Each structure stands twice: as structure tokens, then as C-alpha cells.
Amino acid sequence: MQVSGTAGDLFALNFSLSSPDIGQLIPRGSGAVFINGKMAGTPRKPELSVVLQASNLVYRDHSVAGLEGGFEGGISSGQKFKGFLQGKGISSAGILLDTTAVEISGTFEEHTMLLQLSSDYGKSQLKAKGGYKEKLWQGELYGINHRSASHGNVEQRQPAQLFAGGNSFKLANFCLEDGEGEFCLNGELNTVEEDFYWQVKGSLNGIALPWLNWTQLLSIPVNGVISGQLDAEGDNKEVVSAKVRFEFPEADFEIVQAEEELRHIKLDDTVITGSLNDGRFLGFLSSSMGNKSLLRLSTEIENFGKFSSAGEDLLLTGDLYIREFDLTFLEPFTGYWVEPIGKMDGSLSLSGSLTQPKASGELKIINGGIDLPYQGVTLEDVTFRVSAEEQGARISCEASSGPGKIAVSGQLQYGGDSVSGDLLIRGEEFLLFSLPEYEIRVTPDARFLFSKDKGEFSGTVKIPYALITPEEMTSSVTVSSDVILVNGGEELVEQQWPVFINMHVQLGEDVRVDGYGLKGRLEGGLEVLDQPDSFLAGTGELSLIDGTFTVYGRSFDIERGRVLFTGGPIDNPGIDARAQKTVSAEEAVGDGYVVGVDVNGLVQDLKFHLFSDPFMEDADILSHLLIGRSTSGSSEAESNLLEATAVALGVTGGTEIGKGLGSILSVDDLHLEGSGEKEDMSLVVGKRITKKLYFGYDMNMFSQLGVFRVRYGLAHGFSVETQTSTEATGTDLLYTFER
Known part of the structure; x- marks a missing residue:
């Protein structure tokens, strides 16, 4: 920094500042700053001329790519002056501005100012005129506007009065409009030593709700308008009193679900009111969603308004009333696997605190239920009850599906930032699946424990009825729940909420299978065990009773059919089965015989062995099984079938069969x-x-x-x-x- 010249009764000073790195002067700052100027005149009437240039300025989370400025004129009462400041590439607290320009001219007693901004949101302008009188700046804000090709234009309706200086600040009649709606604000701030007192009044009239999205106050797209009033006052310690009322004649929220499907949540005639006096806040919300549905919430909060109050000190009481609440309102939040239908009635009483609210009451679905399309069932007669307790709540839920019912009851515990629970699940003949491939009813007696760290299922599930009629099943490979995915050489460990399962599954007397030519009744049971770091495993045995198997027009008796689970992966059990065909002497027009196949091994590595009584060669056994007679006299197509079947099954002697058949084909x-x-x-x-x-x-x-x-x-x-x-x-x- 350099200063040269003379100072006395007359100023003749030249000064300059050259700093390629301002960080040498300002800690945590950087960038280049260059200032040149001169001072002339007398001590009582000094005149100043300054030129400023700066680039790449950074201070903490604020930055300016370029800055230019200048000032020329007197700096005492009555002297004229003019100045400007222009910036580009400005970033501060997440706000990005392409360009900024400020101009000022006049005297201290009477001057005008112009502020212009441009950004991705559009271009804005503010004008002011006024001056300092009695240590207070008094003037008007006028010509304010914002122009945006995507968001529309906003204009100031009339000049607003502004008073600022000393210990007070006051803004009056500040109103903006966009051609359809209007926003107005009046406010006042006064300070006394270390304390301050404030008052604010505002109103909204037909303001478009998309402005909440454009200003990034709300991330969910919304359409509609809002009107309302706000009147509040307080100090630096608390909000002393307040009144607020907002009205939404219509509001349409757009929710994007999976596969980019757009769903709408529409609210009609929504009213929100609130009042605060002596630390007691009264709030009320009323909204309808069409079809005569109504949601009404009234609350009372004690110790409200103090800025130092903790959430647990704000005591809450209130009531929530629901009448014919349209459950389709919840569809955007439930996903495709759960589709609420019908309406809900009920009421809840609220208690607790603002950070840990409690609720007691009953909710009931009428004229509908909860549709589970992936399971092919609809839960009907759904009733939900909740009763608040000191550190949690007792809940119960009942529903029916098919000929049966299910009930869930238990307790929720609140602790810190998480919720834990202990739920009992009981039911009888509850229709769990009703799909073309299978229909299953269950009688559960299970327990579900959960916390933020894990979930645990245990108990017994009886299956009194099931009909399995698969038309098309796809094979799958089970993977451990802590599988590591490799993407471009980078290992990605999938983080999931761990669930432990220890269940006993018992088949009843009416569990049947009818598919792929297989018919019969299943009985038995198994223990199902699942841990996050392992595979879904099973221990137990299932048997096929009175089973038959039909293929290529031929029917076989299942003399022995066992599925053995020995603690390995549940999708790869052991198989011990025998399918056979008994032909009487009368049917055979000669000596009777028995032919069949034994199947043994794991599902993923089955072994087949042909047998007969009396003894036959494998080629004849297979021929009797598939075409009902020996290989002699078989047609070409029948011989082809035998060869291909033998090779596909990998039965003992299959290659020899192929050689014998291939010689005649x-x-x-x-x-x-x-x-x-x-x-x-x-x-x-x-x-x-x-x-x-x-x-x-x-x-x-x-x-x-x-x-x-x-x-x-x-x-x-x-x-x-x-x-x-x-x-x-x-x-x-x-x-x-x-x-």
C-alpha cells in the first residue's frame, strides 16, 4: 500500500493498494485486489476519487469471480457524489448470481440508488430514494420487479416506506404482485442496549403455490394458490403473541413413484389457523380430499414461543378426527405392492410433547380395505387401535382375508431417535396368497421384535390349506443378505436392516399340489432359519401322500416322495422319491410287471435310476414307462423320445440305450x-x-x-x-x- 502527497488545509493525496493475494491481509481469504485513488479539497469539504478492481475473491464459503467499482465526489453533508459497484460470478450461502450492479448518486441528504441482479431464476431490480435526516435514513423503495421466462414476472404495486438508523428499522406498505396474486409485508424492529423488539404483519392473496418450488422452499411439485395473514410480535427471547391463517382452496401435489409414474395428491378447502398468547399455542387444520372426506386436527401446545425451549418441554394435547378419509390419498406413499382402497373413519387423542407425541384412539377402514396385488388378496374389516403410554404405545390391528382373520397386538417403545417394538401375530385360516399358481391360508402364532438395529421373527406358522397349481415357475439362486456387489472393480457392500427368522412351518391336512403332471397331498414340517450373514436354511421333512405323476399321457404312482431339509439352503433340499407303474397281468395280456424310476440327491444334482420287477433292460424299462410296451415295434418318433429322455435324465445305461436306438434311426x-x-x-x-x-x-x-x-x-x-x-x-x- 502506498500513500503520497500533502495533507493540511488542503488535501492532495494519492493512494493505492496492490494485493495479488488478499490472504496476506485477511486470514482464510484469497484473491487479487487493486485500488487506486486520490483525495482533494479541505478537511471540511473533502472530495474522493477511487477505482477498484478485484478477481477470484474467496472468503470462507463466499466467492466473487470479478469485481469493479468506482466512487467520485464529496463525502460530507451537501456535497454531491456518485458511485458504482459491479460483480460477476457471485456465490454466497448456496445463492448463485451471474451479475450484480449497484449505482448511487446525489447527496447524503437526498440520493437515489439502483440495484440489479441476474441469475438462473431471472433478472431483478430495486430502486430507492431518500436520505439521512436526524441520524435516520428515510425514504422509499420503488420500481422493484423480477422477470423470469419460466416463473413469470413480479412487480411492486406502490412505493414502500423505509426508515432505518440508530436503534430502529421500519418497513411499511411493501407489496408485490404477479398479475394474479399479491404479497404484502409491514415490519418494525427496535433495539434497547442488548435487547430488541420486533413486530411483523404480512398477507398473501392468491399467490401461486409453484413459487414454493421456484424458491426451493418445497421440493415436491405443487399447483394451486394460497391466501393468508400473519400478525406476530416478540423480542430476542420469545414470540410474545401471534395469529396466523392460511387457506388453500385447491392444492395438487405431484409424487413420482417407481418407474417414473406420476401420482397426484389433491387437497380441497384446506384451512390452517394458529394463535399464540402467554406461551399457549392453539392450532387448527381442516382439509377435505373430495368425496365428502374430511381431516380435522386441533392442537394445544404449552410453553410455546420461547426460542430457548427444548422440544420435550413443549407439552402437546389435541385431537385428530377423520371422516370418510379417501385411502387413495395414501397410494403415492405405499408403492405398487400395497394399494389402499375405500375410506377410513376414526379419531385419535394426542398427548406427550412436540418431539415425542403420543396418540390414543381407533381407525377403521369402511367400504374397502388394503389390496395386496402381488399376493392376490384384499385385507378387509381392517381396524387399528392405539393407546398411549408413558414411554410408548400399545397397538392392535385386526383384518380379515378370505375365510380367516389375523390380529397383531403389542407395544411400541420410544427412545431417543428410534422406535422399538414387540408384536404378537395370531390368526386362523388367513388367506395369505390367492394367485393362479397357488392359494395359501395360514394360522400364525408368531412374534416380531424390532429396533433400529435389527428385526426378529419367531414362532409357528401352520398351513391348514394350500393348493399349488403352478403353470410356470422360474428357478432362482439364493444369495446371502450381505452379498458384495462388484461394480467396475469397486466393491459395494449392500447395507440392509438385518432381519433374523426362526420359524416352525407345519403343513395341515389339506395342502395339495397339482402341476407339471404331479398331483398329491403334502404333509410334514420344517424349521426355517435365516440370518443376515447366511442363507435361508431349513431343517425337516415334507412328504407327498397319494401322489401321481403324469407325463406324455402316462400316469405313475408316487410310492415314496420325500423332500429332506438338513440345514442347508432351503432352495436345494434332498430328494428321495420313487415313481412307478404297476401293470396287472390282465392289462399286460400276459405276465404283469412293475417299472419305475428312483430319484435321489439334491435338487441341483439329482440322480435317476430305472428299476423293474421282473428284471428288464433299461431300454425296455424306459419304453414301458413312456410308451407302455417294449422297444420292439416302436415307431421312429417313439424311439426318438426314448433316446432323448434317457440322455436328459442321465439314467444308468442311457448311453447304451442311445446306441441301440441310434442304430435304427x-x-x-x-x-x-x-x-x-x-x-x-x-x-x-x-x-x-x-x-x-x-x-x-x-x-x-x-x-x-x-x-x-x-x-x-x-x-x-x-x-x-x-x-x-x-x-x-x-x-x-x-x-x-x-x-
Whole structure:
């Protein structure tokens, strides 16, 4: 910094400041600042001329990319002056401004000011005129406006009076309007030593609710208008008194659900009022959601208004009343797996504190229930009761589904920032699933303990009735709940709320399966154990009683059918089964016989073994099982079926069977295609006529539907295939490549 010149009865001073890094002068600051100026005149009438340039200024979380300014004129009473300050790239407390400009001119007693701002939200302007009189700035704010291509325009309706200086500040008749709505504000602040007193009055008239989104006061998109009034006063310690009233004739909230589906929550005739006197706040809310629904809340809070009050000191009492509350209002919050339908009636009494409220009362769903579409059931006669206690609440919930009911009761405990609970779940013949593939009723007697750290299920679930009729099932691989996902070389450990399961599942007398050609009744039970760091495991045994198995038009008796769970993954149990066909001497027109297959091993590694009485070769056993007679005299298609079945099952001697059958067949392609689990397994027989031309025939082993295929190879890996059956005809363009 440099200063040169003379000072006395006349000033003739030149000064400059050159700081490439202002951080040397201001701790935690940075940037470059350059100032040049001069002072002239007399001590009583000094005149100043200053030029400012700065760049890349940073102080804590505030920054300015560029700054220019200047001032010229007198700095004492009666002297004229003018000045300006322009900034760009300004960031402060999360507010970003592209440009800022301030201009001022006049005298201390009478001057004008202009402030202009531009940002992503649009362009704003403020004008002021006034001056210092009796140690108080008195003047008007006028010409205020905000212009935005996306948010519309806001204009000041009339000049507002502003008084500031010393120990007081006052703003009167400050009003803005956007052509449809209006906002007005009046306020006053007075200080006495270390204390201050304030008063504020405001009003809203038809203000568009989207302004809450544009100003980032609300993240959920909303449409509608708001009107209201606010009148409050207080000091630096408390709000002494207040009155507030807001009205929302219509409000439409937009909630984005999964898969970007947009849902709307609409409120009609909503009114919010509040009053505060002597530390006692009275609040009231009333809203309807159409269809005569009504939500009404009244509250009273003691010790309210003091800025130093803790939440637990604000004692709460009140009532919540619900009449014909439309449950579709809750759909955006419940997801696709839970769809509330119908309406709700009820009332709750409120107590406790503002940070730990308590509720007692009853809620009941009428003319509807809770639809669980993924389970195919609707919970009806739903009733919810809650009773407040000292450190929590007792709750109970009842519902019916199908012919049965379920009841949940228990206790919730409040502690710190979390909630824990102990719930009992009991029911009888409760319809849990009702889907085309299966219908299951349960009689639970279980317990659910939960806290912020974990959840625990234990108890017994009886299944008195189940009908399992699968049409299409997909196989799955169970993974541990603490699986580590690898993404681009980075290990991502999936964090979940841990749930422990220790349940006994007992099958009743009416649990049946009818699918994939398998019919019978299941009985038995198993212990199901699940821990976050392990697989879902099972211990126990299920048996198939009076079972039969039908495939390719042939029916077999299940003499022995056991599913064994020995503590391993529940989706890979052991199988011990025997399916056989007993043919009497009369049916055989000769000696009777028994043929069958034993199935043993784990589900993911099953072993098949053919047997007969009296003894037969495996080829004859398989022939008797599938086509009802020995291999001699079998047609070509029947022989193909035997070969493919033997290979697919991996039965002992399957290769020899293939050799024997293959010697009498003139085909190039013979295999099974599809999955027996999905009942779409087909025998494929094909013959390659030329290098490019292929003929094939598929026979579905379940539906008996035949499909004739013709494939012709084109160049560069492309081929054309036609498929013709009694039900449809189609053509595919195929591309094949090797890697």
C-alpha cells in the first residue's frame, strides 16, 4: 500500500493498494485486489476519487469471480457524489448470481440508488430514494420487479416506506404482485442496549403455490394458490403473541413413484389457523380430499414461543378426527405392492410433547380395505387401535382375508431417535396368497421384535390349506443378505436392516399340489432359519401322500416322495422319491410287471435310476414307462423320445440305450429342448438335407403340440427359419456368431 502527497488545509493525496493475494491481509481469504485513488479539497469539504478492481475473491464459503467499482465526489453533508459497484460470478450461502450492479448518486441528504441482479431464476431490480435526516435514513423503495421466462414476472404495486438508523428499522406498505396474486409485508424492529423488539404483519392473496418450488422452499411439485395473514410480535427471547391463517382452496401435489409414474395428491378447502398468547399455542387444520372426506386436527401446545425451549418441554394435547378419509390419498406413499382402497373413519387423542407425541384412539377402514396385488388378496374389516403410554404405545390391528382373520397386538417403545417394538401375530385360516399358481391360508402364532438395529421373527406358522397349481415357475439362486456387489472393480457392500427368522412351518391336512403332471397331498414340517450373514436354511421333512405323476399321457404312482431339509439352503433340499407303474397281468395280456424310476440327491444334482420287477433292460424299462410296451415295434418318433429322455435324465445305461436306438434311426439331430419345470419340454428330431437346408420336428411332451421347422442358411451367419403348427405360423431371421 502506498500513500503520497500533502495533507493540511488542503488535501492532495494519492493512494493505492496492490494485493495479488488478499490472504496476506485477511486470514482464510484469497484473491487479487487493486485500488487506486486520490483525495482533494479541505478537511471540511473533502472530495474522493477511487477505482477498484478485484478477481477470484474467496472468503470462507463466499466467492466473487470479478469485481469493479468506482466512487467520485464529496463525502460530507451537501456535497454531491456518485458511485458504482459491479460483480460477476457471485456465490454466497448456496445463492448463485451471474451479475450484480449497484449505482448511487446525489447527496447524503437526498440520493437515489439502483440495484440489479441476474441469475438462473431471472433478472431483478430495486430502486430507492431518500436520505439521512436526524441520524435516520428515510425514504422509499420503488420500481422493484423480477422477470423470469419460466416463473413469470413480479412487480411492486406502490412505493414502500423505509426508515432505518440508530436503534430502529421500519418497513411499511411493501407489496408485490404477479398479475394474479399479491404479497404484502409491514415490519418494525427496535433495539434497547442488548435487547430488541420486533413486530411483523404480512398477507398473501392468491399467490401461486409453484413459487414454493421456484424458491426451493418445497421440493415436491405443487399447483394451486394460497391466501393468508400473519400478525406476530416478540423480542430476542420469545414470540410474545401471534395469529396466523392460511387457506388453500385447491392444492395438487405431484409424487413420482417407481418407474417414473406420476401420482397426484389433491387437497380441497384446506384451512390452517394458529394463535399464540402467554406461551399457549392453539392450532387448527381442516382439509377435505373430495368425496365428502374430511381431516380435522386441533392442537394445544404449552410453553410455546420461547426460542430457548427444548422440544420435550413443549407439552402437546389435541385431537385428530377423520371422516370418510379417501385411502387413495395414501397410494403415492405405499408403492405398487400395497394399494389402499375405500375410506377410513376414526379419531385419535394426542398427548406427550412436540418431539415425542403420543396418540390414543381407533381407525377403521369402511367400504374397502388394503389390496395386496402381488399376493392376490384384499385385507378387509381392517381396524387399528392405539393407546398411549408413558414411554410408548400399545397397538392392535385386526383384518380379515378370505375365510380367516389375523390380529397383531403389542407395544411400541420410544427412545431417543428410534422406535422399538414387540408384536404378537395370531390368526386362523388367513388367506395369505390367492394367485393362479397357488392359494395359501395360514394360522400364525408368531412374534416380531424390532429396533433400529435389527428385526426378529419367531414362532409357528401352520398351513391348514394350500393348493399349488403352478403353470410356470422360474428357478432362482439364493444369495446371502450381505452379498458384495462388484461394480467396475469397486466393491459395494449392500447395507440392509438385518432381519433374523426362526420359524416352525407345519403343513395341515389339506395342502395339495397339482402341476407339471404331479398331483398329491403334502404333509410334514420344517424349521426355517435365516440370518443376515447366511442363507435361508431349513431343517425337516415334507412328504407327498397319494401322489401321481403324469407325463406324455402316462400316469405313475408316487410310492415314496420325500423332500429332506438338513440345514442347508432351503432352495436345494434332498430328494428321495420313487415313481412307478404297476401293470396287472390282465392289462399286460400276459405276465404283469412293475417299472419305475428312483430319484435321489439334491435338487441341483439329482440322480435317476430305472428299476423293474421282473428284471428288464433299461431300454425296455424306459419304453414301458413312456410308451407302455417294449422297444420292439416302436415307431421312429417313439424311439426318438426314448433316446432323448434317457440322455436328459442321465439314467444308468442311457448311453447304451442311445446306441441301440441310434442304430435304427437316420437323423442328424436328436435332443430335448426347454424345461420340464416350465412344462415346455420338447423332443427335437432333425435332419440336415444339405449344408444349408435343415428340416426338424418338435413334439411338446406336455401339450402334445407338434411344430415343423425349416431352416435355410444365408451368408455371413444369417439364416431364415419358419415354424408351422396347427395353432400358428411364423418366420424368424436368425444371426449366429461364435465367441
